[in-house]
Amino acid sequence: MTILVTGATGTVGQHVTELLVRRGTSVRALTRNSTRARTKLPEGVRIVEGDLMQPETLADAFHGVEAMFLITSSDEPYADLNTDPQVVALAEAAGVKRVVVLVGYGEGPVEEALKASSMQWTLVQPVEFMANVLADWRDTIRTEGAVREFYGNALSARVHEGDIAAVAVEALLGDNHHGRSYPLTGPEALTRREAVSAIAAAIGKDIRFIELSEEEARQQWREQGYEEESIEFFVQMAINTPEVGYTVLPTVEQVLGRPARTFAEWATEHKREFLS
Ligand SMILES: NC(=O)c1ccc[n+]([C@@H]2O[C@H](COP(=O)([O-])OP(=O)(O)OC[C@H]3O[C@@H](n4cnc5c(N)ncnc54)[C@H](OP(=O)(O)O)[C@@H]3O)[C@@H](O)[C@H]2O)c1
Structure with missing residues (x-):
């Protein structure tokens, strides 16, 4: 095949x-x-x-x-x-x-x-991939031991990209997946502050969480080259996170027969990438 x-x-x-x-x-x-x-x-x-x-x-x-x-x-x-x-x-x-x-x-x-x-x-x-934090946070964790983020209490049930792939592979190779939709989350919803703490624990170093005001965050995204439409989307996703973004679902475990991987596991797997 x-x-x-x-x-x-x-x-x-x-x-x-x-x-x-x-x-x-x-x-x-x-x-x-x-x-x-x-x-x-x-x-x-x-x-x-x-x-x-x-x-x-x-x-x-x-x-x-x-x-x-x-x-x-x-x-x-x-x-x-x-x-x-x-x-x-x-x-x-x-x-x-x-x-x-x-x-x-x-x-x-x-x-x-x-x-x-x-x-x-x-x-x-x-929902949001765990790996998105690499693009968002890796550089400043490496260079300054800090994360500059908007709205530290924003919740996300980030999912491990290896789990997304494992579900996809089951659907490609297995039977009984035709016509199904598999919404996927990780096993817990963490705030941005909690996710940064999990990375700090994985690398064994403190990471400062510097909370940006909305205007500071918009300016940072502009400097990173994002269009205004995307920036508006990021702001709304943080302030008014839709329920699907933080509601934990059992789908990964139902399809794979094992629990979804945690953000702490992901952070440990990727700890070298956060160390300078
Ligand atoms: N990040 C999230 O939280 C999230 C959540 C839900 C869904 N998604 C979606 O999930 C998908 C996969 O994301 P990812 O993070 O795994 O991808 P990624 O790391 O951003 O890489 C993009 C991939 O798409 C391929 N690609 C892009 N435009 C293409 C084109 N015109 N023709 C052929 N290939 C093209 C690239 O292939 P080459 O460069 O080798 O050509 C590369 O393999 C994306 O469509 C993304 O929008 C992301």
């Missing part, structure tokens, strides 16, 4: 690829840059170039593929790919039988396209 992994060089996709390889599956990895991808992916994975924004580049990628792991947004923060229905149609025409798709919350065009297709499909819907 050959499985096409899109986003294979990304945070979740690398876990999906490794887990599939360990299960003895033939993996084809889609990337826009095969040279860079070779440095990130295990030996034995066949790398194909293609761009999900340009579906006409995907013909080779689908050849002989039975199942696909599909991402639905680009590495532009929160930007949808907008080409998903076309990608779904191409996959179906190429003979792909099963699609596991990584989506955010809410119905979008990819869900509609999958439901209208003859393929088996499963939706994997994680």
Whole structure:
């Protein structure tokens, strides 16, 4: 069985690829840059170039593929790919039988396209990834032993990206996942302050939590290059976090038969990345 992994060089996709390889599956990895991808992916994975924004580049990628792991947004923060229905149609025409798709919350065009297709499909819907804190906090923890954040009491039931991948792999390889949606969280909801404390415990060093005012936070995001629309989204997600963002769900354990991994476990696995 050959499985096409899109986003294979990304945070979740690398876990999906490794887990599939360990299960003895033939993996084809889609990337826009095969040279860079070779440095990130295990030996034995066949790398194909293609761009999900340009579906006409995907013909080779689908050849002989039975199942696909599909991402639905680009590495532009929160930007949808907008080409998903076309990608779904191409996959179906190429003979792909099963699609596991990584989506955010809410119905979008990819869900509609999958439901209208003859393929088996499963939706994997994680809340915030634990790994997001690497981009947000790693640099200042390393250089200053501090985190500058807005609204330290904002809660999140962050999920371990390895657990997202493990659920996706079960849905790709197992039976009885067709037509299911799997909203995924970690096993607890932590505030930002608590998450920073968990990293401090993992690295054995104090980390100062410097709470930014809303204006300071907006300015920091501007300096990091975010558009005003994204900044507004970040502010609202902190102040008015939707219930789905912090309500702990049992889905990971139900699908995998083992508990979801904690943020403290994640922090211990990643402690070297926070040490200068
Ligand atoms: N971070 C979160 O909290 C969160 C929550 C829910 C859902 N998501 C979604 O989950 C998905 C995966 O996130 P991630 O963090 O694992 O990814 P990531 O680390 O941000 O990496 C992005 C991946 O997407 C691929 N990619 C981006 N644009 C592409 C395009 N036009 N054509 C082909 N491949 C493209 C990249 O491949 P190459 O660079 O190799 O081409 C890379 O593998 C994203 O769609 C994200 O929006 C994220």
